[in-house]
Amino acid sequence: MSTHRSNPTRRAALSALTALAALAGGGLPLAAQAQANTVKLVLPNAAGSGVDTIARAAQAALAKALGQSVVVDNQPGASGVIGLQALNRAAPDGQTFSIVSNNVVILPHVLKSVPFRMPDDFTPIAVIGATPLVLVANPAKVAASNSKEFVALLKARPDGYNFASGGTGTILHLAAEMFLDEAKVQARHIPYKGVGQMVTDLLGGQVDFGVLGINVALPHMQTGALKAIGVSSAARSPAAPNLPTFAEQGLPGYVVDGWIAVLGPKNLPAAQVKRMHDALVAAFDAPEVKEAMAKQGNVIHVSTPEQALATFRQEGARFGELVKKAGVTAQ
Incomplete structure (x- = not known):
């Protein structure tokens, strides 16, 4: 019967390679090393939003x-909820965040059941800015050029x-409801399953008006x-300086x-909060990002984590x- 004996030279070489790999990657497999060096931004929104x-x-x-990366x-x-749940379940290790x-x-106010508490089950990092909202109308359906004329039309035809x-309960829905409440007028709500089809039907005249982000x-x-009636922000938008605010x-x-805003998982260590916050300040101060934000009509001002939580x-x-x-x- 023959006996197999290991080659000491080969064994030493393998040991040396293993040690080198451990030094380079902390003992992690290559796939784990790549993942550990990547920050993931989980977005609860579709591509193109x-x-x-x-x-x-x-x-x-x-x-x-x-x-x-x-x-x-x-x-x-x-x-x-799906994207936020993924963030909620992520480890608080500084590798997973969300832009929302x-x-x-x-x-939490429009859904009967939400599997997390907002913001208690997350760590707010910063409010990074805002997209001004614009009330727009189909010019063939709405014969008004400003808020006063528009309100007069709505009052003259309460059901017209x-x-x-x-979508019901989205910021675009509630921003329109805020306008109706402030102007003491009414109109019928037609919800869509996203902004794309909403815009298509606004352009086609199937609906009369709506609120959109100025970038859209x-x-x-x-x-x-589309005819802009006014912008709902506190100040005029640099992207449309001639469009007056409703105020x-x-x-x-x-x-x-x-x-x-940017969120992290719950119990994110203070050092990781600071690290991401500092990176956000630097990223949104980069000239190319500033230019992109200006073209989109976004107004950027990165808040502190404490200000974000209060917001x-x-x-x-x-x-x-x-x-x-x-x-x-609630649905």
Whole structure:
């Protein structure tokens, strides 16, 4: 019977290679090393949405600031719950974050069951800025050029106009409801399953008016396909400086933006919060990102984590009251 004996030279070589691999990657397999060096941005929004556009515009600069690869992972569905649940379940190790719109503070008020608490089950890092919202109308359906004329039309025909939104309980829906409440007028709500079809039907005249982010509305405003009645932010938008705010037009209480924020998982260590916050400040200060944000009409101002937490709480309460006032039934 023969006996197999291992080759000591071969065994030594393998040991040396294993040691080198351990030194290079901390003992991790190559796939795990690559994953450990990547920051994931989970987006509860579809590709092409306003949040997605912002994330991708800042992706390269954020990667440079972090010194790590950054990937955008779109996980839309269930009004944003799917993507937020993925973040909620992620380890608080500084590898997973999310960029969200203020729809996330509305969710708990329009859904009967949400598998997390907002913001208690997350770590707010920063509110990074806002997208001004514009009330636009189909010019063939609405013979008004400003807020005063538009309100007069709605009052003259209380049941004569309808408005579109990207879905019941979204910021676009509630921003329109805020306008109706402030102006003391009414119109019929027609919800869509997203902004794309909403815009298509606005352009086609199937619906009369609606509220859109200025980045979506601007191309159609410039061609005259949609008529802008006013911008709902506190100040005029640099992307459309000739468009007056509603406050300027006699509705001082109608002030609302589509703000954007960055969240981490719950219990994210303070060092990781600071690391990501510093990277966001650097990324959104990069010239190429500033230029992209300006073209999209976004107004960038990166808040502190403490300010972000306060915004989530205050806006959650504000929109909760508006949901009740608008008579939105939780689904």
